[in-house]
Amino acid sequence: AEPGAELQVALVPSYACQRHTPLLHHNTVLTDALSILAENAELTDNEGRGVAFRRAAALLKSLPHEIRGMEQLKGLPCLGDHCLRVIKEVLEDGTCSEVETTRQSGQFTALKALTGIFGVGAKTADRWFREGIHTPSDLQRSGHTLNRAQQAGLQYYDDLNRPxxxxxxxxxxxxxxxxxxxxxxxxxxxxxxxxxxxxxxxxxxxxxxxxxxxxxxxxxxxxxxxxxxxxxxxxxxxxxxxxxxxxxxxxxxxxxxxxxxxxxxxxxxxxxxxxxxxxxxxxxxxxxxxxxxxxxxxxxxxxxxxxxxxxxxxxxxxxxxxxxxxxxxxxxxxxxxxxxFSFALLGWTGSKLFERELRRWAVHEKAMTLSSHTLYDSKQRQYLRANSEEEIFALLGLEYVPPCGRNA
Ligand code: TTP
Ligand code: MN
Ligand code: MN
Ligand code: MN
Structure with a gap:
């Protein structure tokens, strides 16, 4: 290994809001695999596992190089045993069996198709899946009473699923x-x-x-x-x-x-x-x-x-x-x-994981509560004013991360 490589790795901070996460990065094969598992966890009411997979993927997205071997992961945060197992398999075999099984499973495919309908969340999709409804067409034929959002979701299904x-x-x-x-x-x-x-x-x-x-x-x-x-x-x-x-x-x-x-x-x-x-x-x-x-x-x-x-x-x-x-x-x-405005701007720019990490940082590291309206300091017992995103990062004791670096 290159001298100093380990030191560099040891300095990767653990909160996504402490790092720059670009849109394009060097580890898409690994992050695609972890994202499937994250998505599956979210669709099956395992939010905690979903976040763990998302955090691991975000860590890999922030690295300045491609991971080619497990030794390069030494000292990196956010990588639990499950994630490491997945990464190891992908590095060795090109694919991970758990990921491929998930990707091809009828449940995953159906829940994805159903939550792809505007107005349909994971819980509703799961209920319908258990009733044997696996596709938007099944839903349409089922005669289920749909709310206005779901009706529109079905009606414009193709358009709304086209980027x-x-x-x-x-x-x-x-x-x-x-x-x-x-x-x-x-x-x-x-x-x-x-x-x-x-x-x-x-x-x-x-x-x-x-x-x-x-x-x-x-x-x-x-x-x-x-x-x-x-x-x-x-x-x-x-x-x-x-x-x-x-x-x-x-x-x-x-x-x-x-x-x-x-x-x-x-x-x-x-x-x-x-x-x-x-x-x-x-x-x-x-x-x-x-x-x-x-x-x-x-x-x-x-x-x-x-x-x-x-x-x-x-x-x-x-x-x-x-x-x-x-x-x-x-x-x-x-x-x-x-x-x-600045709080709304920061809160609505995303990514969802970046937002979650900002709030987690605020609570656990600074005893503050961040929302898309305000920042509350629990020790000073007061709301802190800010006129820009830069000021909010500064109040949180964070280096500023521009929007293009928030793709966690
Ligand atoms: P989305 O539009 O869901 O996601 P996105 O724009 O990051 O990605 P896509 O290209 O797929 O649309 O959400 C935008 C941001 O808004 C996201 O960071 C989360 C945030 N947000 C909500 O979605 N709901 C809320 O109530 C608040 C306060 C913020
Ligand atoms: Mn590079
Ligand atoms: Mn949106
Ligand atoms: Mn959006």
């Missing part, structure tokens, strides 16, 4: 920007979620909306949604007045200004303008750049082709009739008061 491209995310961004500026001039919109971390595709598009005059953002979501509905952009929407109070992660009694937090889960109807070039040339288009955001993703002018797609409707839904002119896209909108 959203950055070009499509940008097109949605221009629509949301128009809606927001129509109903509240001066409001600011920021691209969050995976696209802010630099991903090229996503399962949805996430936006955070705020207004510099605190209070002006109140009731904004309802107005934005009404505008979008009037323009026929929405196939589905569910607006939640205050997701914060329902969340399990926040402190039990949030300050009263919390109840303004608004969120909308939606499905957009995005024109695909088959064969037409969509050119972004608007210099005022700033939806991914916020004045508070000192590390914005540069929104350079770009020309993109939004290609037509094959109609691959598996379940014979009305998709065939519109396959060339529009597609359904999942979009999440969040409205935050200006004073909480």
């Amino acid at each position: 959203v491209t950055k070009a499509e995310a940008d097109a949605i961004g221009r629509i949301v920007e128009r809606a927001v500026s129509e109903v509240l001039p001066g409001a600011e919109i920021t691209l969050i979620g995976g696209f802010r971390r630099g991903k090229n595709t996503g399962h949805d598009v996430d936006f955070l909306i705020t207004h510099p005059d605190e209070g002006k953002e109140e009731g904004l979501m309802v107005k934005v949604v009404s505008w979008l509905e009037a323009q026929d952009f929405l196939l589905y929407q569910k607006t939640t007045r205050n997701s914060y109070l329902e969340s399990k992660d926040g402190p039990a009694r949030p300050p009263s200004n919390m109840d303004r937090f608004e969120r909308c889960f939606s499905i957009f109807r995005l024109s695909t303008h088959n064969g037409v070039r969509m050119t972004e040339t608007d210099p005022h288009s700033h939806f991914s750049v916020h004045p508070h955001d000192s590390h914005p993703t540069p929104q350079t002018c770009r020309t993109v082709d939004v290609l037509s797609r094959e109609d691959s409707s598996e379940i014979g839904q009305p998709q065939s009739s519109h396959s060339q002119s529009w597609r359904a896209v999942r979009v999440d909108l969040v409205v935050s008061p200006y004073s909480q």
Whole structure:
């Protein structure tokens, strides 16, 4: 081994929020294997095991080199016996039997297909699986009563399971920007979620909306949604007045200004303008750049082709009739008061594991409670203010990790 290699390894910190985790890394064969086991654990109500596999995968993603032998893992955190067994098998045989068995199992395949329906979680999928429902088509034939979200999920199943491209995310961004500026001039919109971390595709598009005059953002979501509905952009929407109070992660009694937090889960109807070039040339288009955001993703002018797609409707839904002119896209909108913007931005940029690690770090290492609204210091018994993500990292005693390094 190279001299110093072990020392370097010994310095890899154990919380994902202490490391940079890029999108592209050197250990995809290993992390793909661990991700299957993580996914399976999450689908079968083993959250703890799921997190353990996710942490191990995130550790490997953060390494600056490819792991070729077990000796290179000495001293690394986050790798339990089970993970080490999996890694050893993949390194020696190219595959791991547990991973392959899982990947091919009827239960895993069915639970994945069923949770691939918008509005269907792991618990519901598991219940249906036990009733012999293994595919969206089975579900449709079953005559089960479905809620509005699940009906939309079935109806747009193919579209919603086709990755959203950055070009499509940008097109949605221009629509949301128009809606927001129509109903509240001066409001600011920021691209969050995976696209802010630099991903090229996503399962949805996430936006955070705020207004510099605190209070002006109140009731904004309802107005934005009404505008979008009037323009026929929405196939589905569910607006939640205050997701914060329902969340399990926040402190039990949030300050009263919390109840303004608004969120909308939606499905957009995005024109695909088959064969037409969509050119972004608007210099005022700033939806991914916020004045508070000192590390914005540069929104350079770009020309993109939004290609037509094959109609691959598996379940014979009305998709065939519109396959060339529009597609359904999942979009999440969040409205935050200006004073909480940095917390919302940090909390909604992800990844989910990175967020979880930030909160774990805050509680266990700093006796603080971090949410997407506030940071509470239990020792000082007070909420700490921050005007940027950089300030939040500093308050947490962490080095700043830019969005592109949060792909844990
Ligand atoms: P997602 O949109 O589910 O994930 P993603 O954007 O990272 O990946 P994908 O490309 O597949 O869409 O979630 C975005 C972030 O929002 C994620 O870090 C978790 C966070 N978040 C919630 O999902 N729900 C919440 O209530 C809060 C506070 C944050
Ligand atoms: Mn390298
Ligand atoms: Mn997302
Ligand atoms: Mn989302």
